[in-house]
Amino acid sequence: MPNSRIKVPKNAKAGDNIEIRAMIMHPMENGYNFDTQGTTIPVHIITDFVCTYDGAEVVRIQLQPGLSANPYFSFFLTATQSGPVDFTWTDQDGTITKNSATLLVT
């Protein structure tokens, strides 16, 4: 499973806009590169990134081959109630990487 990094604040006040950051280690091969033998390196990318907050989907991103390696996303979320913030990355081969943090809303 690829290495991923997420940043979710531990606490927030209800109604606050909080910044969420997520990054995953992935080569994001676009299919236009060659190896040392001159053979084309096949496309190898992450196709979907989903973030859910307390069970509800808040962000869904479809990734395309043009993106650079180790895709990094940052976005804002309005804190409403305490709950888990889950991140899921899906590889083109179906490999799923998950990461999660709990947000405490006061």
Add this chain to the structure above:
Amino acid sequence: MKRTGPRGLADLGLCMLVAAAWPAAIVSSQTPRSGYTYLSEATRQLQDDDFANPGMLWVDKGLRLWTQAAGSAAQSCQSCHGQARESMRSVAARYPAYSPAIGHVINLEQQINRCRVLRLKVSALSYESEDLLALTAFISHQAKGLPMQVRIDGPAASSFARGKTFFYRRRGQFNLSCANCHEQHVGSRLHGELITQGQINGFPIYRELWQTMGSTHRMFTWCNQAVRAEPYTPGSQIYVDLELFERWRGQSLPIEAPAVRR
């Protein structure tokens, strides 16, 4: 008085003395300047952001490998060294260093592999593999902010001399030495790129061109190929020697690992 006669032996001697001394003179007259200062504002921000810096993915992975027990001895790096924050604080600053047990100068990657083979009883990681880069990045990251301080005296002296010779020797179809660009044309442009001093205080680096992490030796290989010279194998002794010279050359520069470079 204007001299018209042929040059005397004394002049020739002086010329030779100057020729012998010029590399050292140029090195010492140049204040080390980190590659960071040549970067664009955006790339600098990327390096400074401890979350967005892609190199931190490798540091994270390095931490996992550091604590993970492996091999028949079921030991991890942490079993012997404890918390890396304390035990590895200054290690990266003094490598490459002479190893009395091996009898020559080795770099951090080689020391990691030595530990793995001798203590963890697992196979050595191949040079430039993701795991070795992760461990090197993790250990180097612990020394962030400390000035590089390598020892070039005593048993390391011959290694240092070889590294220095390498730095000043012209090579490849372009017939360029490292010094031709990284000393004599610092600040000039090569295509659109600024020529830096070629300091290695941020290694291992996340290089935007490679879209991944790379070791010092990968950079040496890349540079050698750029002047159309046959590169040496990463991990070879000549590159370790060059690494020692390069670290000495940038001494007092703070370690930035994992740095982001273009």
